[in-house]
Amino acid sequence: MTNKAEKYIEYLENSAFPYTIELKDQPEQIKDYLEGIYNTIVLKDIVNRKKITDVMMLKSILRYVFDNIGNPLSSKKIADTMTTNGRKVDSRTIEKYLEAFMESYIVYKAKRYNIKGKQYLKTLEKYYVVDIGLRYMLLGSRKMDAGHILENIVYLELLRRGYDVYVGKIDTFEVDFVAQNQKGNHYFQVALSVRDEKMLERELRSLYSIKDNYPKYLLTMDDDPKQDFDGICKMNARDWLLENDD
Incomplete structure (x- = not known):
């Protein structure tokens, strides 16, 4: 395993919160620290500020969002799932909780954008979490959905680089991310691996559909050299994460 691969796994498990760096190789202390952040944000901040009475429901919804990063979600879908599981709740309550999560910067919402029509859409948003280590602490390793986790990490990095995403x-077709700034758009597809020819074709297809000349990227975890597919840059996601934005 390369040093970059080891660092990536370490990042996933140990969190990106600054203090966790000082707790390296101390997993129990890192877990305690992350639990402290979770309890502070959820119990003290959100519950008190929003005057939440059903704390168990709040926690259940947060776990559901954490478990469904990168999946299209709506307040109705979440409410229906909770009700099916025996916890009846309405869509308006879900919207209130989602808004509280976003106000506390524990969850981010990625709205949808029609590239051809150049308009923002109001349905089937996706949600991403502020820290993968926090998700790992809350859901455990059995919920380590590697593909959506990579997507989450790319999303956070695009925000860090100053893009609206x-x-x-x-x-x-769907494009994983349209990253916008004053210079225009950057387009991103994110996949664990595209060494299978059909998978490569599928991931490139949506980017080929975009006819403008803004930069287009296919980011994967394949340890392969950079490749160019008719102007689409395919590269290793870890390399992209470590490079300076152009």
Whole structure:
């Protein structure tokens, strides 16, 4: 395993909160620290500020969002799932809780953007979490969905680089991220591996559908050299994370 691969796994398990660096190789202390952050944000901040009475429901919804990073979600879908599981709740309550999570910067919402129509859409947003280590602490390793976790990490890095980030729609295809700044758009597809030819074709298809000349990237975990597919830059996601934004 390369040093970059080891660092990536360490980042996933240990969190990106600054203090965790000082707790390196102390997993129990890191867990305690992350639990402290979780309890402070959820119990003290959100519950008190929003005057939440059903704390168990609040925690259940947060776990659900953490468990569904990168999946299209709506307040109705979450409410229906909770009700099916025996915890009846309405969509308005879900919206209130989601808004509280976002106000506390524990969860981020990526709205959808119609690339061809150049308009923002109001349905089927995706949610991403502020820290993968926090998700790992809350859900455990059995919930380590590597593909969506990589997507989450790319999303956070795009925010860090100063972009406004949306989920793209082009005809019937989806682009994982449309990253916008004053210079224009950058387009990103994120996949664990595209060494299978059909998978490569599928991931490139949506980017090929975009006819403008803004930069387009396919980021994967494959340890392969950079490649160019008709202007689409395919590269290792860890390398992209470590480079300076252009």
